[in-house]
Amino acid sequence: MRTKQSAPALSLAEHKAAIQKENRRVTSYDVALVAGVSQSAVSRCFKPGASVSKATYARVMKAAAALDYIPNAAARSLITRRTNMVAVIISNLANLAYPEALSELSQHIGRRGKRVLLFTLQRETDIGAVLNDVWQYQVDGVIAAATLTDEQVAEFERRRMPLVVFNRGLRGQAVNTVACDHYEAGHMLVAKLATAGHRIIAIIDGPEDNIVGSERRRGAADKLAELGLPPPVIVRGHFDYASGARGLRDIISRLGHVPDAVICGSDVMAIGCLDYARHELGLSVPAQLSVAGFDAVEPSNWLSYNLTTLRQPIQKMASAAAELLHNLIELGEGEVEKRMFASQFIEGATARLTTLPSVSLAA
Amino acid sequence: MRTKQSAPALSLAEHKAAIQKENRRVTSYDVALVAGVSQSAVSRCFKPGASVSKATYARVMKAAAALDYIPNAAARSLITRRTNMVAVIISNLANLAYPEALSELSQHIGRRGKRVLLFTLQRETDIGAVLNDVWQYQVDGVIAAATLTDEQVAEFERRRMPLVVFNRGLRGQAVNTVACDHYEAGHMLVAKLATAGHRIIAIIDGPEDNIVGSERRRGAADKLAELGLPPPVIVRGHFDYASGARGLRDIISRLGHVPDAVICGSDVMAIGCLDYARHELGLSVPAQLSVAGFDAVEPSNWLSYNLTTLRQPIQKMASAAAELLHNLIELGEGEVEKRMFASQFIEGATARLTTLPSVSLAA
């Protein structure tokens, strides 16, 4: 009889009743008492790879199950300095490309035993306000799909908080980045359009503070200049459907006529532009007007649109971001790493991509 | 001179260096030391509405800022029993209606001083696997946009974990719910279609285990039976675009001809169905075929579609869910509450909603 007599083991029922009455949580001490072992033994049973005998393990697990015991992650994190939480700061889930990114990030991060603590921003400039919360929660790392100021980046460094910036690669900042080369994408698109003989090319850009749109616009404008084509008419939108329609209207009014092609900062704007051209203006696309977008979001592939666009490899990017952050957390700071992905051109059917036969005949 | 001589105040620089060297975090003790007050005083300064003198507050805040001190939420939660985190369990962000819901939930929860800990599910039946994690993180409450078994609901009760089920109102379960009356929506849609003279109505349902689709289908089928119309041909899809096209094809092959109307379990399927009808089959919608969906997701409103559908008041639902959970957390369990919202019929232009003049003339 090796049962402790000094502290007679309470029956399971008594124990549960006591816990209930005192309105406290089930702790490892409770499990230890019921299982007749020490608290540290219980702790070890829940740590993978700890040294526990088969017998002890069995008794502890049985007691734990009986008591509905689950280790308290908050208490654990106090000691281990790991919360197993990763903050994801994301500006606008309405953006159609982001839900997929978030979903992928969540899966990849989950696979590494961590969870996503979500910080959504109404406007991208609100990021300062949420950073304080990020520090409080003691997350293990941060993935930010928003533009950070240099000062904010510096604070991450001061706090030694692992950071990966998603799709906002500021060239100048020494910060780990996973992004798509939006400048190059804009460049490529203009090259394709110019080759097909488009000369008057207009751009519907995103909001002023959005770097993704700006880079795409810069790439496009630079390529136009390089080719000696007229500088583009540029109007601004908010990446949404209505902005696409309004954008085309404004372009035409500024230009006095329909341009050869419109480059839209996002697929949703391209779709808005396309619908407006076809249904409101009665234009034939791409015969009278070429329209192209970016992102290759799902609707761009629908039969009614079949949009000419550039695909961001969102899944690969999410995977890379999760991996990069994981390394940062596990291995500590190394060299600053910037993983750039290229966009893939999707031909679609809303932009004319060969020179007009009539033109070559007439020439 | 009230400065403690026994423990000479370190200079700020010395202090920061010491912390850095020992590789530990900045704690309230550090702040206390620098500010020349007790640790409790520091703690109080970070608790809104605590009684601290103006002078102490100022000195503490100055020291805290100098040291980059932020209270540790994990340590706090150990004693307050509040983590200020709410778990959101969501099945599939690709579903187009969910990103908006998540975004709204995040905003509303954030406004109440809490953050969303995200649990994404590949399949809705994976929920069992994530629940263990949910317990570990000691979240203050859970919003689940997934179907729970009775056993799982029971575990929430046992653990006294506040739970709000989002858009999955199982009629039988005694669980707090915010949902849309999908049965009623299906009912209403058939009523509209039948009034316009449609008789052969087919349904593209969602996956078997999805209750939202099932309810819509049940409502529609029941109304058909009620009106003495032929029972619907029913095929299954996965709520995605391809399922809509495939669904229509299967319906026609099962029926031997084009039905009068197709009811699709989601807008995205309806759009797939619509595109297939128009672009592949060359059917005129709604002249030769009526198509309707559910949810009123953004693309349903685009000019190319202008879909006949039923809008879920997602924003109101998200707001209600956040509020309901908040009350549960603050006030403790009360009566089980089920907040049902009605769908709003969006007329659109893909379903004929008046009887055909030719028919009434011929009759």
Place this chain on the structure above:
DNA sequence: TTGTATGCGTTATCAT
């Protein structure tokens, strides 16, 4: 392998 003792960083209680 197991148990003892200690500390993680905070809030809360109780004196003063």
Place this chain on the structure above:
DNA sequence: ATGATAACGCATACAA
């Protein structure tokens, strides 16, 4: 208003 002290629930160094 302020300070000492005891939890909160766990992991870990160390002794056995």
